[in-house]
Amino acid sequence: MNKEVNLILPIDGKVIPLSEVNSYLFNNKMLGDGIAIKPEDNFVYSPIDGEITLVYEAKHAIAIKSPEGLNIMIHVGLDTVKLEGRGFASYVKVGDKVKAGDKILFFDREYVELKSSTTTPVVITNSELIESIEVDYHASKSKQEFLHITLK
Template sequence: MSKEIKLSLPIDGKIIPLTEVNDYLFNKKIMGEGIAVNPDGNFVYSPVDGEINLVYDAKHAIGIKTEEGLQILIHVGIDSVKLESRGFATYVKVGDKVSRGDKVLFFDKEFVEKKASPVTPIVITNPELIESLDVNYKASKAGDLLLNIKLK
């Protein structure tokens, strides 16, 4: 029997397919499988219960590993690494345990929009664990059901 994992939308905004993200690492799914969000909000919340296994020095991206081993990357913005953490603040560090809905990151959306794209990919970086992935394109508020993932 396969295990299911439900991911919540980590930020308010409009869901867009990864193929529409203006970055080949994401739109060609080199980074993994998932979706992206054109954000309306400034806060990012954990989409699952898990452990923080990555916080980029530039504070624009966070990795979370679930108990089942699924690795989730939340990458705020396209070309946002060049902002060198300006406009970003993290609330977590590697090794922290998080629960679904915990605040993990802040970004100044208006500042990011001036210098980069605020589009935020949310990808599973180990897609080989996934049997199927269903996207709820109607999700728009942080905490809404975003992905229903069946593991192999």
């Protein structure tokens, strides 16, 4: 029997397929499989229990490793690295253990929208571990289950 993992929505907003993201890297799944969110809030919550493995210096992206070995990257906005951390605040650092629903990041959505896109990809960067992904595109509230993953 294959192991199953559920992720909760890390940000209030509309869930969209990666194919609708205006970024070659994300819509071609070069960084991994997943979804994107059009945010309606300023806070990002951990989608799963795990360990923070990466907090980019510009604080626009965070990676979490689940106990099952999934590497999940949340990349707030597109081209937001150019903001050099302005409008972002991280609540975690590399090595921190988090539970699903823990607050991990703040971003000033209005500021980011003025400078860039706020579309936020959530991808599994080691998608070779995945047998299948089921997405609930109707989920819109943070901490609501929205991604059901079956591991190989």
